Amino acid sequence: MRLSAQGIGWQVHGHRLLDDISLETVPGENLGLIGPNGSGKTTLLRILAGLQKPHTGHVWLGEQSMYRMRQRDIARTVALVEQQAMASDRISVHQAVSLGRTPYLSPLRGWSDQDEAIVSRALHDVGIEHLKSRLWHTLSGGEGQRVQIARALAQQPGLLLLDEPTNHLDIRHQLSILKLVSALPITVVIALHDLNQAMDCDRIGVMEDGRLVDIGPPEDVLTPYRLHQTFGVHADMLDDPQHQRRYMRFRQIV
């Protein structure tokens, strides 16, 4: 699914949070969004997910304008995993993932075997079948994040948006979530904090003060100049010959 955004702008109390952002996803790619705190990543993802309408600009899903689509049709195409999900009720993991079928159900069309199969597959795809009957509020942070991803997959979206899914997770769970996400066969837009982890994306968009200042392959975008400009740090590029990849080490600018 191709999503394209043009000239997205958003402001709150005269403060510009997003300024003229245009981007287009390539089907099947992993697009990373990086940027300092408050650069507008979350707001942009919310707009791309159709949770709010931008003050200026437009979003298209394929050929269709998002603002001519019903909310449930958007939800069948785009799924969002928020930074932190809190449940108000006692629900099981299976029930939480089943919520992902909401856009396909109607008051008269009830739960079918097909829905059950899709939920089972989503549970399987993120490797949490064994948690199926656990209660949501007894899960650890990493498990909860997986449940939310499974819930999003149950929506069978063509595009998955993730807002810093590795936040608050230990390193093992961070890596396993990232591996899971990059193996998904759908288009993914993922906001990330760890720049070395962002290196694994197909493309990276850099946000700075509500603007998208650069977008492209990681090695083109993550330059010492860019890191200095946007994040205010010195970066040393270290090549790891054993794994054929580049690492960044950051130092404070003194």
Add this chain to the structure above:
Amino acid sequence: MSMAATARPVLSLPWRRYLLAPVVLAIALMAGTAIGETVIPVDTILKVMANHLWNAGYPVDRIDAGIIWNYRLSRSIVAACVGTGLALAGVVLQALLRNPLADPFLMGISAGASTGAVSVTVAGLGAGALTLSGGAFAGAMLAFGMVVVLAHLAGPGGRGGVLQASGAIILAGIAGAQLFNALTAFIIARSASAEQARGIMFWLLGNLSGVRWDDVRLAIPAALAGLAICLWHRRALDAFTFGADSAASMGIAVRPVRGMLIATMALVTAVMVSMVGAIGFVGLVIPHAMRFIVGSRHTRLVPACALAGAVFMIGSDVVSRTLIAGQALPIGVITSLIGAPALALILIRGARLT
């Protein structure tokens, strides 16, 4: 056998449990009608009902017939409807606002209703053209309207824009309720006699003694409409489990759906309150109790609350009529006296997820 017959049931619950609900309700209604200062046998009740409904012509005691038809049956039916309406309003508000303290009176409805009631009975507003119920209904809707405007202005789309929608609604409700409660107190302090003040207090705690068949004709459609709308939107209510944003990302048109559900429940609550007064506890606690028993999925929770609210209210009415011989207590006192220990028991013993 056809495909449809072998597929899973449309509602993920065996049908027989749904069929059980009307039976339980009928038994409760019979009990509510039979029990009172004089206990009337069920067969007498059935004969009286048959006489009225299709002129069966059974010979029955005229006094018994009068008590049953004009007094207890209508009262039990209205009690059931009020219990259903308030419990459903509680479920909906708790789900949408994700606040366990949300109850049907959150939106200033009971405060507005009491202001309306005292405006008519004490201050003489409407010069006899308005009944107490009419005044209460008008007051409830006025208060609700004010709360909605305030919530809109303070909420994310409004001028203030600093509050989340659910927070804005709750705070606006508190502000509205305080204002109208103060107005009620002001009117009572200024112009009510001691006798009027007592009467008003009795009404505020809930009073089913004035209920007649006219009220039944209003209460049944209100309760059924509330039930139908909750069931229709059961999946939307589920989708709010992880909050309004999450609901929107799963395809719920949050603003229209939430607005419509809250407005409907406010209307149902206002209808109930204007008939019988602000009966507390039911709308707050029945949903919590039912969540512990049937889980938090609204496919089960909504019917369970509708039934439990009805049965609980009929039972409370019976107790309020019979606890002290010759005197009916305000039903609100009973709902809390029975409800609080019952809830405690469920909280301690009933925790199970289905």
